[in-house]
Amino acid sequence: MNISSIKDSIGTLGLSQVKNEVNNPKQDESFASMLKDAVGEVNQHQVEGYKAMEGIATGKVENLQEAVQKIEEAELSLKLGLEVKNKAIAAYKEISRMQA
Template sequence: MNISSIINSLNDVKLDQANKISEPISSNSKSFQELLNDSLEELNNEQIEGYNAMQGIATGKVTNLQEAVQRIEEAELSLKLALEVKNKAISAYREITRMQI
């Protein structure tokens, strides 16, 4: 068995891995700020739909009560999820600020 061929193949693997790491992020990926803004906009739209469903129930304009209640529940759950994510992010930030360098 030729050891130099093994070493050459290992070097090729290392070069391939180095090239993959140094590749730029694809142009269609979004920044963290854009993802956060999109999530908040989606949350806001769900809250508006839930509010409109509640208003429809109160005024009697809803034809499908089950669908309206489902929208209200989805809005409530999405708000709870957003609050939990916010709490976790704040907790992580506080923990990072407590770290000693």
């Protein structure tokens, strides 16, 4: 397993979660299902962020800090998703060049 990918994931995940994933990898989960789950999580964060923005705009928010936190979480989730997409495209292009 690539150590740099583990180091990168420690910043976004809890250390115990990373340890469990390294020791007990999910062999039956396909790349497509992992990708679908990740997109679903990003979508869920976006929905929560939009609801928080709507609550702020209408004045229905009781805890402003929590609403802003949900908005920031949605933004970071989207940025992470875009970076993963960019890396996947770059890897695909690199593989295409190697086969030529």
